[in-house]
Each structure stands twice: as C-alpha cells, then as structure tokens.
Amino acid sequence: MNTPMPRLGMGTWHLAEGRHPETQEIAALRAGLDAGITLIDTAEMYADGRAESLVGRAIAGYDRSRLFIVSKVYPHNAGRRHLRRSLEASLKRLGTDYLDMYLLHWRGSVPLAETVECMEQAKDDGLIRNWGVSNFDTNDMRELFATPGGEACAVNQDLYHLGSRGVEYDLLPWMDAHGLPLMAYCPLAQAGTLRRGLLESPAVRTVASDHGVEPIQVLLAFVLHRPDTIAIPCSGNAEHVRANLQARDLKLSADELALLDQAFPAPTSKQPLDME
Ligand SMILES: NC(=O)c1ccc[n+]([C@@H]2O[C@H](COP(=O)([O-])OP(=O)(O)OC[C@H]3O[C@@H](n4cnc5c(N)ncnc54)[C@H](OP(=O)(O)O)[C@@H]3O)[C@@H](O)[C@H]2O)c1
Numbered sequence: 001m002n003t004p005m006p007r008l009g010m011g012t013w014h015l016a017e018g019r020h021p022e023t024q025e026i027a028a029l030r031a032g033l034d035a036g037i038t039l040i041d042t043a044e045m046y047a048d049g050r051a052e053s054l055v056g057r058a059i060a061g062y063d064r065s066r067l068f069i070v071s072k073v074y075p076h077n078a079g080r081r082h083l084r085r086s087l088e089a090s091l092k093r094l095g096t097d098y099l100d101m102y103l104l105h106w107r108g109s110v111p112l113a114e115t116v117e118c119m120e121q122a123k124d125d126g127l128i129r130n131w132g133v134s135n136f137d138t139n140d141m142r143e144l145f146a147t148p149g150g151e152a153c154a155v156n157q158d159l160y161h162l163g164s165r166g167v168e169y170d171l172l173p174w175m176d177a178h179g180l181p182l183m184a185y186c187p188l189a190q191a192g193t194l195r196r197g198l199l200e201s202p203a204v205r206t207v208a209s210d211h212g213v214e215p216i217q218v219l220l221a222f223v224l225h226r227p228d229t230i231a232i233p234c235s236g237n238a239e240h241v242r243a244n245l246q247a248r249d250l251k252l253s254a255d256e257l258a259l260l261d262q263a264f265p266a267p268t269s270k271q272p273l274d275m276e
Pocket residue numbers: 010011012013014041042105134135157158184185186187188189190191216232233234235236237239240241243244276
C-alpha cells in the first residue's frame with residue numbers, strides 16, 4: 001500500500017436520505033475532517049449516488065492529498081462492461097480524480113478474475129490507488145488470493161462489533177496471517193440496535209463509567225483495540241463525530257477486555273458472515 005490507512009474513518013450509509021438536514025450532515029463530515037479524521041467511506045449504492053455527491057460537497061476546499069476516500073462498486077457493475085463507467089461516475093459525484101480505495105461491495109456473479117483485472121487496470125490508469133473487497137468470508141478470501149493478481153487486495157470490509165464477533169473465529173486469523181487489514185463496518189452496531197442489550201449491558205456500562213465516557217464509545221474502542229483494524233462509524237451529527245474521535249484514543253485494559261469478552265464472547269465455531 002502506498003498510503004497507510006487511518007484507523008478511524010466516517011461512514012456514509014443512510015446519509016443524504018433525509019434523516020438529518022443536508023447542511024447538518026455536511027457539517028458533521030466537516031467536523032470530522034477539521035478534527036483530523038481523513039478517511040470517508042461511501043458507495044455508489046448509498047442513496048443512489050447522493051451520498052457520494054454529499055461527500056463531494058463536504059470535501060470541496062479540503063486538501064485532497066490529505067484525504068483517504070473509499071468507495072464501492074455494485075457487484076453487477078464489477079466487470080469489464082461496467083466497472084470503469086461506475087468508477088468514473090463515482091469520481092464525478094465525489095469531485096475528485098482518484099479514489100484511495102475502491103471496494104467490490106459484495107460478491108456477485110462476475111468472476112473474481114475479471115474484477116481483479118478491472119481493478120488493476122484502474123490502478124494502472126491512476127484512477128484508484130488501491131482496491132479491496134467487502135463482505136468476503138474466509139473461503140472467498142482464499143479464492144481471491146488464488147486468483148491471479150488477487151493478493152493485491154488491500155483490505156476486506158466486514159461487519160464487526162462487540163455483539164457480532166463471528167469474524168474472529170477463522171477470518172481474522174486468516175487475514176492477520178496474510179497481512180490484510182479489516183475495515184470494520186457497523187462498529188457501533190448501528191447505535192446498539194443490531195444487538196439487543198449491547199449498550200445497556202452492565203459490562204459495557206461499567207467500562208464506560210470507569211473512563212467517564214458513553215457506552216457507545218466503548219463499542220468503538222473495542223473494535224479499535226484490535227491491531228490492523230479500521231473502524232468507519234457513521235454519523236450525521238457533529239457532536240457524535242467528535243465523540244467517536246475521542247473514543248479512538250480510549251485504551252481498554254486487559255481486565256476491561258476480559259469483562260467485555262465474558263459478556264459478549266467470541267464464537268467457538270464457524271458462524272455465517274454477518275452482513276447488513
Ligand atoms: N460494506 C458494507 O456492506 C457496509 C454495510 C453497512 C455499513 N457500511 C459502512 O459502514 C458505515 C458504518 O456502519 P453503519 O452506518 O451501518 O452503522 P454504525 O456506524 O455502527 O452506526 C451508525 C448509527 O450510530 C449513530 N451514532 C454514530 N455515532 C454516535 C455517537 N457517538 N453517539 C450516539 N450515536 C451515534 C448514528 O446516528 P447519528 O447520525 O444520529 O449520529 C447512526 O444511527 C456505514 O455508514 C457505511 O459507510 C458498509
């Protein structure tokens with residue numbers, strides 16, 4: 001990788017969908033940029049391209065060379081016929097001439113070899129710096145790495161939070177052994193809604209009160225305690241973005257990790273890959 005990936009980024013799923021006023025969402029992304037969060041994760045899918053356009057408006061005027069922009073191609077666009085067109089449309093909406101990272105959003109019917117070829121071509125042409133995948137499980141990663149050029153994959157973006165630790169069973173050990181970072185999506189379990197009782201759990205609350213932080217910040221600190229892991233929480237609220245940045249520097253002790261582990265243990269057998 002030419003550019004090391006920042007540990008913390010900002011997601012954009014469900015932005016530009018009217019949940020918050022657009023000016024507030026742009027202000028939230030800019031609050032993150034101003035505070036030094038340089039990675040933004042988006043996708044052609046999000047709000048039918050409107051999330052990318054929103055990001056384009058948010059980053060206008062910032063030094064592009066200091067930003068790390070990630071976008072994703074739909075599986076049905078990830079072949080010779082469509083990838084270049086999708087990529088160029090994403091670049092146009094984002095108002096930039098390259099992506100730092102371009103991900104295959106999930107596996108579809110286009111052969112991996114064809115997607116790899118298109119990604120490598122886009123890289124050679126200077127339109128992307130690196131490429132990766134998303135929602136790939138261990139067997140998908142093995143198949144990708146057995147595909148010519150597939151080891152150039154620079155990241156796998158998967159769902160990972162304290163209440164969903166299936167990837168720890170065999171995917172993360174495989175990725176660690178191959179030096180492949182995890183980009184964790186839904187690191188806040190979508191504000192706790194993906195796992196009942198997560199934010200209310202005595203373990204999470206105890207750790208939070210010991211550090212004088214909110215339980216949701218403990219969720220983020222848990223994801224980030226793993227080396228080689230990037231987290232991309234999403235928020236359309238500037239205060240929340242700042243709270244997420246604060247959580248990046250929260251160090252959990254071995255005792256605190258043990259407490260969280262006891263309440264939400266990692267599975268001891270293979271689980272289907274959790275997805276949103
Ligand atoms: N590759 C994939 O298939 C895939 C799938 C899902 C997501 N993603 C990516 O990962 C990103 C993150 O996942 P996600 O957005 O689904 O879930 P998430 O980041 O776990 O949670 C987002 C929710 O948490 C709230 N929130 C954020 N910070 C908060 C804070 N400090 N205090 C209280 N609430 C807070 C947000 O509301 P407010 O806006 O009110 O703060 C929002 O409702 C996405 O935006 C997207 O970029 C990728």
